[in-house]
Amino acid sequence: MPIFLEKKQLVTPGELLAEGDYIAGDNTYKEDDKILASRVGLIGIEGQRLYVTALKGCYIPSVGDFVIGKVVDISMSGWVVDINAPYEAMLFVSDVIERSFNPQRDVLTQIYNLGDLVKAKVIAYDRTRGPILTTRGSGLGKITRGRVVGITPAKIPRVIGARGSMVNMLKQETNCYIGIGQNGRILVSGVTPEDEDLVILAIRKIEAEAHTLGLTDRIRGLIQEVKSKREGGNVSSSTSRETNR
Amino acid sequence: MFQVQPPEKLIDERGMRVDGRSPYDLRPIKLEVGVLENADGSAYIEQGKNKILVAVYGPREVHPKHLALPDRATIRCRYHMAPFSTDTRKSPAPSRREIELSKIIREALEPSIFAELYPRTTIDVFIEVLQSDGGTRGAGITAASLALADAGIPLRDLVAGCAAGKVENWIVLDLNDLEDKFGNADLPVALLPRTSELTLLQMDGMLSSEEFEEALKLAIEGCRQIHTMQREALRQKYSAVREVAEEEAVESEAEKKEEA
DSSP states (O other): OOBOSOTTOEEOTTOEEEESSOEEOTTEEEETTEEEEOSSEEEEEETTEEEEEESSOOOOOOTTOEEEEEEEEEOSSEEEEEOSSSSOEEEEGGGTOSSOOOTTTOOHHHHSOTTOEEEEEEEEEETTEEEEEEOOSTTOEEOOSSEEEEOOGGGHHHHHOGGGHHHHHHHHHHOOEEEEOTTSEEEEEOSSHHHHHHHHHHHHHHHHTTTOTTHHHHHHHHHHHHHHHHHTTOOOHHHHHHHTO | OOOOOOOSOSBOTTOOBTTSOOTTOOOOEEEEEOOOSSSSEEEEEEETTEEEEEEEEEEEEOSSGGGOOSSSOEEEEEEEEOTTSSSSOOOSSOOHHHHHHHHHHHHHHGGGBOGGGSTTEEEEEEEEEEEOOSOHHHHHHHHHHHHHHHTTOOBSSOOEEEEEEEETTEEEESOOHHHHHHSSEEEEEEEETTTTEEEEEOOEEOOOHHHHHHHHHHHHHHHHHHHHHHHHHHHHHHHHHHHHHHHHHHHHHHHHHHHO
16 A cells, blocks of 8 residues: 655645555545545645645635625625635525514615625535525624735635644734635734734735745744834835735 | 748658657647736646647636536636737637637546536636647647646646647657648647546548557657646646745744854
8 A cells, every 4th residue: 555655745636646545535536546636735644544735726615614705796685795716605684683684674785785895604505505604693794994815715724824823923923803714815904004014914925935844933033023123213114015916 | 922831841851850850759848837817727838839828717606607507617618819829810709710629628628627526617718829830729738737737626637738640751749830731640639648548639631540540659658748747837836935935944044043
């Protein structure tokens, strides 16, 4: 039962990972007794299970995910929300307001209007129908302040870090609220726009350098460097200009 | 109107071709992955004088909605030649030939894609020929497959495309425009290299069955060479970032040591 490649090695679609008694995990497939990669990514091994951590890819909803969506359409009983997935999500009024919905009294556009950004949770999704969202719950609902940045959904786990190490460090260093949607959208809201700039700068660096060693430490170094520069009277105009693209 | 005149000899008695290649040589190939910012996945190929850009979008919502399939993703493909891609201006409207190539390229790529993972969605492939010099369908397939991999779409294998043919009684690999126009036969092939399955096989011109066998073998060999380059191109794109970051990490560690 040979494994042909080392852990964390880069593989391309169709590449042979192992032969023999293994289980095909994420982004791999099995043909006879061969395990092959189906996407570009890094190999991982977990007992008998082989998987590939994809480096790029679209967001596929799953129940319980926290997502950040944009209202793109309003129907009789709810909203159509773009959640950066191949499928448009539905958000029904009954999953938004606390009391029962009265079409004569409740005006949907007064709750969420077209273009509004919402923090929501996926409550139902299977492959035959689109995902259904809810905004009932703590920390969910309309986004009123802050900025939303988009990254590849495949790299969201890196922004969170092992047991939240990365995002906790970012929160600590910058004093910003950071809400990470599984769909590749991150809400950053801080006391000053400069703090937000700093978080966005860090997120861009994480996205570019995901899957490298000691990333959390390097990001902390970057933040402290920018902070000390700013305190030294050198206002970080250059960094803010760069992140506003 | 100006017309290209065939050269006196397309291949000399020692087997040297108009561009100085031997009958079994591919043209020089340059592959690049992730060249377009807006597309989900993209690739660029230069094969001899061919220059082709491919963009992939998806999986995404299907418009118009009735094209959506309940059990798998719809795959749509557009092969298009830019008006300036040939020596006489080509009308930008899709020609009969381009519509046919769009279809056969789609059919060449389809077996490699795990379309059943994304029901009710579409994967759109746009192949834009910027400069053409024969064998663009093969080069288009090669680049399209890379762009699909770059978009993060699950694939069984990368598809490589290449042509072989007959020029003045020689069986040659990877025909250029002159050899394609004035040669005796052209045999474009697309291959899933791991399982050696053909996903495209066309022929125009005349070949005896022995010649056909020989040309097919040569074309498959060419596809395999191209496949190695495809893998290399993907590796390069995705390992570049890692290396930069790792170097930085080493440097910062060295700095720390110096400070200490």
